[in-house]
Amino acid sequence: MSSRTLFFVTSNPGKLAEAKAILSASGVNLESKNVEITEIQGTIEEITRDKAKRAAEQIGGPVIVEDTCLCFDALKGLPGPYVKHFLKEIGTRGLTNMLAAYDDKTAQAVCTFAYCEPGSEPILFEGRTKGKVVRARGEGSFGWDPIFEYEGSTYAEMDSYQKNKISHRFKALQKLTAWLEEKHGGGSGGSGGSAPPPAAPKPVDRRNMGGHDTSSDGGSFFDGFGEEVKSRAINIAGDGMGIRKAAGREWQFDSPDGGRGKY
Numbered sequence: 001m002s003s004r005t006l007f008f009v010t011s012n013p014g015k016l017a018e019a020k021a022i023l024s025a026s027g028v029n030l031e032s033k034n035v036e037i038t039e040i041q042g043t044i045e046e047i048t049r050d051k052a053k054r055a056a057e058q059i060g061g062p063v064i065v066e067d068t069c070l071c072f073d074a075l076k077g078l079p080g081p082y083v084k085h086f087l088k089e090i091g092t093r094g095l096t097n098m099l100a101a102y103d104d105k106t107a108q109a110v111c112t113f114a115y116c117e118p119g120s121e122p123i124l125f126e127g128r129t130k131g132k133v134v135r136a137r138g139e140g141s142f143g144w145d146p147i148f149e150y151e152g153s154t155y156a157e158m159d160s161y162q163k164n165k166i167s168h169r170f171k172a173l174q175k176l177t178a179w180l181e182e183k184h185g186g187g188s189g190g191s192g193g194s195a196p197p198p199a200a201p202k203p204v205d206r207r208n209m210g211g212h213d214t215s216s217d218g219g220s221f222f223d224g225f226g227e228e229v230k231s232r233a234i235n236i237a238g239d240g241m242g243i244r245k246a247a248g249r250e251w252q253f254d255s256p257d258g259g260r261g262k263y
Protein backbone atom coordinates (compact mmCIF):
# COMPACT_ATOMS: atom_id res chain seq x y z
CA MET A 1 0.00 0.00 0.00
CA SER A 2 1.43 3.33 -0.94
CA SER A 3 0.78 5.94 1.67
CA ARG A 4 -0.29 9.54 1.62
CA THR A 5 2.59 11.90 2.27
CA LEU A 6 2.18 15.11 4.22
CA PHE A 7 4.77 17.81 4.55
CA PHE A 8 5.21 18.80 8.20
CA VAL A 9 6.96 22.13 8.67
CA THR A 10 8.42 22.36 12.16
CA SER A 11 11.66 23.30 13.84
CA ASN A 12 10.99 20.85 16.67
CA PRO A 13 12.24 17.28 16.19
CA GLY A 14 10.36 16.11 19.28
CA LYS A 15 7.06 17.06 17.66
CA LEU A 16 8.06 15.38 14.44
CA ALA A 17 9.10 12.16 16.14
CA GLU A 18 5.84 11.94 18.07
CA ALA A 19 3.74 12.74 15.02
CA LYS A 20 5.56 10.08 13.01
CA ALA A 21 5.03 7.50 15.74
CA ILE A 22 1.35 8.39 16.12
CA LEU A 23 0.74 8.29 12.37
CA SER A 24 2.77 5.16 11.75
CA ALA A 25 -0.30 2.93 11.78
CA SER A 26 -2.47 5.26 9.73
CA GLY A 27 -0.97 5.07 6.25
CA VAL A 28 0.13 8.69 6.49
CA ASN A 29 3.80 9.26 5.86
CA LEU A 30 5.38 12.47 7.14
CA GLU A 31 8.07 14.33 5.29
CA SER A 32 9.54 17.20 7.20
CA LYS A 33 11.12 20.53 6.66
CA ASN A 34 12.99 22.18 9.47
CA VAL A 35 11.91 25.76 9.12
CA GLU A 36 11.15 28.02 12.03
CA ILE A 37 8.17 30.05 10.89
CA THR A 38 7.64 33.52 12.34
CA GLU A 39 4.89 33.33 14.95
CA ILE A 40 2.53 36.23 15.59
CA GLN A 41 0.80 37.03 18.87
CA GLY A 42 -2.87 36.24 19.26
CA THR A 43 -5.20 33.39 20.06
CA ILE A 44 -4.12 29.79 19.51
CA GLU A 45 -6.19 29.70 16.32
CA GLU A 46 -4.85 32.98 14.96
CA ILE A 47 -1.26 31.94 15.57
CA THR A 48 -1.72 28.51 13.98
CA ARG A 49 -3.56 29.88 10.95
CA ASP A 50 -0.91 32.48 10.32
CA LYS A 51 1.91 29.97 10.80
CA ALA A 52 0.25 27.57 8.35
CA LYS A 53 -0.20 30.25 5.67
CA ARG A 54 3.41 31.39 5.98
CA ALA A 55 4.64 27.79 5.82
CA ALA A 56 2.55 26.96 2.73
CA GLU A 57 3.79 30.11 0.97
CA GLN A 58 7.37 29.37 1.91
CA ILE A 59 7.24 25.74 0.79
CA GLY A 60 5.06 26.46 -2.22
CA GLY A 61 2.73 23.54 -1.62
CA PRO A 62 0.39 21.90 0.88
CA VAL A 63 1.78 21.68 4.40
CA ILE A 64 0.83 20.85 7.92
CA VAL A 65 2.10 22.80 10.91
CA GLU A 66 1.16 22.69 14.56
CA ASP A 67 1.31 25.00 17.52
CA THR A 68 1.45 23.66 21.04
CA CYS A 69 0.22 25.48 24.13
CA LEU A 70 0.31 24.86 27.84
CA CYS A 71 -2.62 26.66 29.44
CA PHE A 72 -2.86 27.13 33.21
CA ASP A 73 -6.50 27.33 34.28
CA ALA A 74 -5.71 29.60 37.25
CA LEU A 75 -4.02 32.01 34.84
CA LYS A 76 -6.92 32.04 32.38
CA GLY A 77 -5.01 30.04 29.81
CA LEU A 78 -1.60 31.67 30.12
CA PRO A 79 1.16 31.08 29.22
CA GLY A 80 -0.67 29.30 26.38
CA PRO A 81 1.07 29.73 23.03
CA TYR A 82 3.87 31.67 24.71
CA VAL A 83 5.00 28.71 26.83
CA LYS A 84 8.09 28.29 24.66
CA HIS A 85 9.43 31.66 25.77
CA PHE A 86 8.58 31.03 29.42
CA LEU A 87 10.29 27.65 29.31
CA LYS A 88 13.36 29.18 27.74
CA GLU A 89 13.65 31.92 30.34
CA ILE A 90 12.47 30.29 33.58
CA GLY A 91 12.52 26.55 32.88
CA THR A 92 10.10 23.96 34.18
CA ARG A 93 10.76 25.00 37.79
CA GLY A 94 9.79 28.56 37.01
CA LEU A 95 6.64 27.39 35.26
CA THR A 96 5.62 25.32 38.30
CA ASN A 97 6.39 28.26 40.59
CA MET A 98 4.04 30.48 38.59
CA LEU A 99 1.17 28.54 40.17
CA ALA A 100 2.53 28.68 43.74
CA ALA A 101 0.04 31.37 44.71
CA TYR A 102 -2.94 29.39 43.44
CA ASP A 103 -4.69 26.28 44.76
CA ASP A 104 -5.82 25.38 41.28
CA LYS A 105 -2.95 23.56 39.55
CA THR A 106 -5.00 22.29 36.62
CA ALA A 107 -3.75 22.89 33.11
CA GLN A 108 -4.48 21.92 29.56
CA ALA A 109 -2.04 20.78 26.93
CA VAL A 110 -3.36 21.94 23.59
CA CYS A 111 -2.10 20.97 20.16
CA THR A 112 -3.50 22.63 17.07
CA PHE A 113 -2.57 21.18 13.71
CA ALA A 114 -3.32 23.10 10.54
CA TYR A 115 -3.49 21.81 6.98
CA CYS A 116 -2.91 24.54 4.42
CA GLU A 117 -2.58 24.84 0.68
CA PRO A 118 -0.99 28.03 -0.68
CA GLY A 119 -3.60 30.72 -1.21
CA SER A 120 -6.25 28.82 0.77
CA GLU A 121 -7.53 29.14 4.30
CA PRO A 122 -5.97 26.67 6.73
CA ILE A 123 -8.10 23.95 8.32
CA LEU A 124 -7.52 23.43 12.02
CA PHE A 125 -7.61 20.28 14.18
CA GLU A 126 -7.35 20.74 17.93
CA GLY A 127 -6.43 18.17 20.55
CA ARG A 128 -6.64 18.92 24.26
CA THR A 129 -5.50 16.88 27.25
CA LYS A 130 -6.42 18.01 30.76
CA GLY A 131 -3.94 17.51 33.57
CA LYS A 132 -2.15 19.40 36.29
CA VAL A 133 1.15 21.12 36.83
CA VAL A 134 3.51 19.49 39.31
CA ARG A 135 7.16 19.61 40.32
CA ALA A 136 9.29 18.01 37.61
CA ARG A 137 9.28 14.21 37.58
CA GLY A 138 10.57 11.75 35.03
CA GLU A 139 13.34 11.52 32.53
CA GLY A 140 13.61 11.10 28.83
CA SER A 141 11.33 13.90 27.88
CA PHE A 142 11.12 17.12 26.03
CA GLY A 143 9.81 20.60 26.71
CA TRP A 144 7.50 20.77 29.71
CA ASP A 145 6.78 17.01 29.78
CA PRO A 146 8.26 16.60 33.32
CA ILE A 147 5.76 19.01 34.90
CA PHE A 148 2.54 18.00 33.13
CA GLU A 149 0.76 15.24 35.03
CA TYR A 150 -2.07 13.20 33.59
CA GLU A 151 -3.82 10.58 35.75
CA GLY A 152 -0.94 10.29 38.21
CA SER A 153 1.98 10.25 35.80
CA THR A 154 3.81 13.12 34.18
CA TYR A 155 4.27 12.93 30.44
CA ALA A 156 7.97 12.44 31.16
CA GLU A 157 7.23 9.39 33.31
CA MET A 158 5.25 7.76 30.53
CA ASP A 159 6.89 5.82 27.75
CA SER A 160 6.17 7.13 24.28
CA TYR A 161 3.47 4.54 23.72
CA GLN A 162 1.53 5.72 26.78
CA LYS A 163 1.95 9.40 26.00
CA ASN A 164 1.00 8.96 22.36
CA LYS A 165 -2.25 7.24 23.35
CA ILE A 166 -3.59 10.14 25.41
CA SER A 167 -1.66 13.22 24.38
CA HIS A 168 -2.91 16.51 22.99
CA ARG A 169 -0.92 15.72 19.83
CA PHE A 170 -2.54 12.32 19.40
CA LYS A 171 -6.02 13.79 19.73
CA ALA A 172 -5.31 16.50 17.17
CA LEU A 173 -3.83 13.99 14.72
CA GLN A 174 -6.85 11.71 15.11
CA LYS A 175 -9.00 14.58 13.84
CA LEU A 176 -6.59 15.38 11.03
CA THR A 177 -6.49 11.79 9.76
CA ALA A 178 -10.26 11.44 10.02
CA TRP A 179 -10.60 14.58 7.88
CA LEU A 180 -8.06 13.29 5.34
CA GLU A 181 -9.99 10.06 5.15
CA GLU A 182 -13.18 11.96 4.47
CA LYS A 183 -11.57 14.33 1.98
CA HIS A 184 -9.66 11.77 -0.03
CA GLY A 185 -11.45 8.57 0.84
CA GLY A 186 -8.23 6.90 1.80
CA GLY A 187 -4.69 7.41 2.91
CA SER A 188 -3.14 6.79 -0.46
CA GLY A 189 -3.34 10.14 -2.13
CA GLY A 190 -5.81 8.68 -4.58
CA SER A 191 -4.06 5.44 -5.44
CA GLY A 192 -5.88 3.03 -3.19
CA GLY A 193 -5.44 2.03 0.43
CA SER A 194 -6.97 3.63 3.45
CA ALA A 195 -5.90 5.73 6.39
CA PRO A 196 -7.64 4.65 9.57
CA PRO A 197 -7.37 7.11 12.44
CA PRO A 198 -4.21 6.59 14.49
CA ALA A 199 -5.96 4.53 17.15
CA ALA A 200 -3.02 2.44 18.24
CA PRO A 201 0.35 4.09 17.92
CA LYS A 202 3.05 1.48 18.04
CA PRO A 203 5.52 1.58 20.91
CA VAL A 204 8.60 3.62 20.18
CA ASP A 205 11.65 3.88 22.36
CA ARG A 206 11.66 7.58 23.11
CA ARG A 207 15.38 7.51 23.82
CA ASN A 208 15.88 7.06 20.12
CA MET A 209 13.45 9.67 18.95
CA GLY A 210 15.97 12.43 18.55
CA GLY A 211 18.51 10.50 16.60
CA HIS A 212 16.96 7.75 14.62
CA ASP A 213 13.85 7.02 12.71
CA THR A 214 12.70 3.49 13.42
CA SER A 215 10.59 3.44 10.26
CA SER A 216 11.23 0.77 7.69
CA ASP A 217 13.04 2.95 5.20
CA GLY A 218 15.98 2.94 7.56
CA GLY A 219 16.61 6.67 7.15
CA SER A 220 17.76 8.89 9.95
CA PHE A 221 15.18 10.87 11.83
CA PHE A 222 17.18 13.98 11.12
CA ASP A 223 17.21 13.42 7.35
CA GLY A 224 14.46 15.94 6.89
CA PHE A 225 16.35 18.46 8.95
CA GLY A 226 19.58 18.53 6.96
CA GLU A 227 23.21 18.55 7.90
CA GLU A 228 23.22 21.79 9.78
CA VAL A 229 20.72 20.51 12.28
CA LYS A 230 22.30 17.10 12.60
CA SER A 231 25.58 18.66 13.50
CA ARG A 232 24.08 21.10 15.93
CA ALA A 233 22.31 18.18 17.57
CA ILE A 234 19.30 20.41 17.73
CA ASN A 235 17.86 21.68 20.87
CA ILE A 236 15.16 19.07 21.28
CA ALA A 237 12.79 21.25 23.19
CA GLY A 238 13.88 24.23 21.21
CA ASP A 239 14.13 25.96 24.49
CA GLY A 240 17.50 26.61 25.94
CA MET A 241 18.14 23.05 26.96
CA GLY A 242 21.78 22.49 26.22
CA ILE A 243 22.53 19.25 24.51
CA ARG A 244 25.26 17.74 26.64
CA LYS A 245 26.40 14.83 24.62
CA ALA A 246 25.23 12.52 21.94
CA ALA A 247 25.89 8.97 23.04
CA GLY A 248 25.18 6.73 20.09
CA ARG A 249 21.63 7.54 19.20
CA GLU A 250 20.73 9.05 22.53
CA TRP A 251 20.66 12.79 22.88
CA GLN A 252 21.11 14.04 26.38
CA PHE A 253 20.37 17.48 27.65
CA ASP A 254 20.55 19.71 30.68
CA SER A 255 17.47 21.77 31.23
CA PRO A 256 17.63 25.36 32.48
CA ASP A 257 16.35 24.42 35.91
CA GLY A 258 19.00 21.82 36.49
CA GLY A 259 16.98 18.84 35.33
CA ARG A 260 18.51 16.29 33.04
CA GLY A 261 17.04 14.04 30.49
CA LYS A 262 17.59 12.04 27.41
CA TYR A 263 15.82 12.23 24.13
Ligand SMILES: O=c1nc[nH]c2c1ncn2[C@H]1C[C@H](O)[C@@H](COP(=O)(O)OP(=O)(O)OP(=O)(O)O)O1
Nearest residue numbers: 010011012036067068084142143144145237238239
Ligand atom coordinates in the same frame (compact mmCIF):
# COMPACT_ATOMS: atom_id res chain seq x y z
O1 LIG B 1 4.26 17.39 23.76
C1 LIG B 1 4.97 18.26 24.30
N1 LIG B 1 5.45 18.10 25.55
C2 LIG B 1 6.22 19.02 26.15
N2 LIG B 1 6.62 20.16 25.54
C3 LIG B 1 6.16 20.36 24.28
C4 LIG B 1 5.34 19.45 23.63
N3 LIG B 1 5.06 19.93 22.39
C5 LIG B 1 5.67 21.10 22.29
N4 LIG B 1 6.34 21.37 23.43
C6 LIG B 1 7.10 22.61 23.73
C7 LIG B 1 8.02 23.04 22.65
C8 LIG B 1 7.96 24.55 22.74
O2 LIG B 1 8.73 24.97 23.83
C9 LIG B 1 6.52 24.80 23.10
C10 LIG B 1 5.61 24.93 21.90
O3 LIG B 1 5.99 26.00 21.06
P1 LIG B 1 5.77 25.86 19.50
O4 LIG B 1 5.99 27.18 18.88
O5 LIG B 1 4.49 25.16 19.23
O6 LIG B 1 6.92 24.83 19.09
P2 LIG B 1 8.37 25.02 18.44
O7 LIG B 1 8.66 26.47 18.21
O8 LIG B 1 9.35 24.27 19.27
O9 LIG B 1 8.25 24.28 17.06
P3 LIG B 1 7.56 24.82 15.70
O10 LIG B 1 8.69 25.14 14.76
O11 LIG B 1 6.71 23.68 15.20
O12 LIG B 1 6.74 26.04 16.04
O13 LIG B 1 6.11 23.67 23.86
Ligand SMILES: [Mg+2]
Nearest residue numbers: 011037039084
Ligand atom coordinates in the same frame (compact mmCIF):
# COMPACT_ATOMS: atom_id res chain seq x y z
MG1 LIG C 1 7.30 27.67 17.31
